[in-house]
Amino acid sequence: MPERPQIERSMIEIRNVTRSYGSFKALDDASLTIREGEFFSLLGPSGCGKTTLLRMIAGFDNPTSGSISVDGQPMEGIPANRRPTNMVFQSYAIFPHLNVEQNVAYGLKRLKLAGTEERRRVEEALAQVSLTGLGKRLATELSGGQRQRVALARALVMRPKVLLLDEPLSALDKKLREQMQVELRRLQQAVGITFVLVTHDQYEALAMSDRIAVMFGGMIAQVASPKEIYQRPVNRQVADFLGGMNFVKAEIVEENGASLVLDTLGFGRVKTDKPKAFVRNGAAATLGIRPERLRVLWDDATAKFEVAGKVVERHYFGEITHLIVEIPGLEKPLSVTETNDFGADDIPVGTTIRLAYDPEALVAMAD
Amino acid sequence: MTAAAEGSPAFGMTRARRNALLQSEPVQGLALISPTLVYALILLVLPILAVIAHSFWTKNYLTVDHTFTLENYRLALTEPIYRDLLWRSLYISLTVSFFTVVLAYPIAYFISFHGGRHKSLWLFLITIPFWTSYLLRVMSWKVILGYNGVLNSGLMGLGIIDEPSTALLYNSTAVIITLTHAWAAFAILPIFVSLEKIDRTLVEAATDLGDGPVRSFLRVTLPLSAPGIISAALIVMIPTVGDYVTPKLVGGKDGVMIANAIQAQFGKASNWPLGAALSVTTMLVVTLIAGATVLIIRAAQRLAR
Structure with missing residues (x-):
């Protein structure tokens, strides 16, 4: 997929938003800018405040303090029915007493369009989500995937400035979910509307988004592109949530503008890029490396950077094999993901192997 | 083998x-x-x-003639007194069902949508009037609506009327008021149940698509609670057509209903065949009206889309 030109105009401004329920803060001083035309994801475990934030943008909930504006317009005091946003609900919320067409036309009725114009827009929306010809079906006669498309068409037909999606794919089975990820992304590029997606599925967020905000405990931990979030997580929590990561204890020996020099047990002394938001907390730090960035060295092959260890466990996953490798000096064994092209699935447990790594793949994280 | x-x-x-x-x-x-x-x-x-x-039989002085006859039905359908009583019973029961549903709906809505943690407490409170006997409840309406009753004294005390009104008690209005009150809980419960079943995100979806509170109620909540409205209307209508205690106690001469006539035929008049024909006629008419009510509410539901 070619990189889209970044449109820098901001669409949603979230400024120091806090939402408290008694002493519990569902959202704690969150600030965020979402750009016009981007596919933005709020990613985090359940209870991290992502849905609360989405519902506040939609107008179903109000900030205890702080402000939200959409397209330059402050949203305070504007009820949900008069906001330039539309939502795709997790349960789809298809009106059971109406057929597909009537569901899609629901919001248009208020606009009092001419009959032909209304029909045209409904047809157009149904075509966008590949539901042409199913207009007369009742909601009860639709499959999960079709219901989701109806919910999408019903929101898109309103031509909102922002489309909000609350875990839209979580009720679908794996195969359909993956297909819908591609379709949603394609649809967003076609209509050019700003999409804000809430999800707890990191692969979903990585696959679809222009940018992701990772949230934990009501706070935004990191906002960046999928690649940066995955490769340069700001802390252990983010790194851990975005897939497997080996964590190695490290000690900072030198810090300057752009780089860090760390002493580690298994990897020795390494020099890494200093993360943008790195704030040191004493001398201790953590070094991370993703399992797939460690490669098994075969026979006499050598690499500039390598570590050696003993295979203690092997798990077969079809196209890949997970190896658990004990490295002398490291308190926790490393996990290594290797494709099965060269026979990683045949390495006997107990063998000593050498692993190559690229220092670029090492991420320093403040403790 | x-x-x-x-x-x-x-x-x-x-x-x-x-x-x-x-x-x-x-x-x-x-x-x-x-x-x-x-x-x-x-x-x-x-x-x-x-x-x-x-x-289908005939009453002779002290015996019953078992020859098949439609004479009783002819009487029941053509005799003005029975026709009028049947019409009045239907009018009263339909009016009662209408007002009961209209008054019960907001209560059910309130409990379902705003009852919060106290839903069961509210439902419990609604059943309290049923702790006393039905007769006592009808009697208390006599106290409220009577010549020297609570309502008359109150209105006179406020200077709205000069002398006690006799229009309150011993007529069909008194029967309607009493029955509407008596059947309220039976209407609240089915409506409450149907409102409880409505997925709240549907109302949110309607709001999200631009509807204010009134429009989302009319376009989503009301049509989806139609089954509750239908059951409430039927639960109230069917038994009230045949009620005879209430008209007897608060109905007076103008509030007599068909059941009072049936009771008279089985009792004092001792004409069981005619009483039976009146009963069967009433039963059939109620069945027809109940069917019609369901169809009318369904049609209204379709129109509201």
């Missing part, structure tokens, strides 16, 4: 078949409901059959 040897497995099979029959679901189900079934047959179906049979 002898016949006996062949016979014994055959005998075994019939036994197996009998066991299978006893263990089959329909038979077990029938066995399970049989006490209730017998009870219903003896106390419900037999009396109705007896009533239907009577309606």
Whole structure:
């Protein structure tokens, strides 16, 4: 997929938003800018405040303090029915007493369009989500995937400035979910509307988004592109949530503008890029490396950077094999993901192997 | 091979078949409901059959002539007094159902949408009037609506009327007021249940698509609670057509209903065949009206889309 030109105009401004329920803060001083035309994801475990934030943008909930504006317009005091946003609900919320067409036309009725114009827009929306010809079906006669498309068409037909999606794919089975990820992304590029997606599925967020905000405990931990979030997580929590990561204890020996020099047990002394938001907390730090960035060295092959260890466990996953490798000096064994092209699935447990790594793949994280 | 040897497995099979029959679901189900079934047959179906049979017979001075005749039905349908009573009963019961549903809906809505943690407490409070006997409740309406009653004294005390109004008690209005109050809880419950079943995100979706509170209520909540409205209307309408205690106590001369006439035929007038014909006629009319009510509400629901 070619990189889209970044449109820098901001669409949603979230400024120091806090939402408290008694002493519990569902959202704690969150600030965020979402750009016009981007596919933005709020990613985090359940209870991290992502849905609360989405519902506040939609107008179903109000900030205890702080402000939200959409397209330059402050949203305070504007009820949900008069906001330039539309939502795709997790349960789809298809009106059971109406057929597909009537569901899609629901919001248009208020606009009092001419009959032909209304029909045209409904047809157009149904075509966008590949539901042409199913207009007369009742909601009860639709499959999960079709219901989701109806919910999408019903929101898109309103031509909102922002489309909000609350875990839209979580009720679908794996195969359909993956297909819908591609379709949603394609649809967003076609209509050019700003999409804000809430999800707890990191692969979903990585696959679809222009940018992701990772949230934990009501706070935004990191906002960046999928690649940066995955490769340069700001802390252990983010790194851990975005897939497997080996964590190695490290000690900072030198810090300057752009780089860090760390002493580690298994990897020795390494020099890494200093993360943008790195704030040191004493001398201790953590070094991370993703399992797939460690490669098994075969026979006499050598690499500039390598570590050696003993295979203690092997798990077969079809196209890949997970190896658990004990490295002398490291308190926790490393996990290594290797494709099965060269026979990683045949390495006997107990063998000593050498692993190559690229220092670029090492991420320093403040403790 | 002898016949006996062949016979014994055959005998075994019939036994197996009998066991299978006893263990089959329909038979077990029938066995399970049989006490209730017998009870219903003896106390419900037999009396109705007896009533239907009577309606085709004739009363002679002290005996009943068992020759088939439609004379009773001719009387029931053409005699002005019975026709008027039937019309009035229908008018009263339809009016009562209408007002009961209209008054019960907001209460059910409030409990369902705003009852919060106290839903069961609210429902419990609604049942409190039922702790006293129905007669006492009707009597208390007499106290409220009577010549020297609470309402008259109150209105006079406020200077709205100069002398006690006699329009409050002993007429069909009094019957309507009393029945509407008496049946309120029976209407609140089915409406409450149907409102509880509505997914709240549907209302949110309507709001998200631009509807204010009134429009989302009219376009989503109301049509989806139609089943509750239908049951409430039927639950109130069907029994009130045949009510005779309430008209007897607060109805006076103008509030007499068809059931009072039926009671008179079975009692003082001692003309069971005519009473039976009136009962069957009422039953049929109620069935028709109930069917019509369902159809009308469904049509209204379709129009509201």
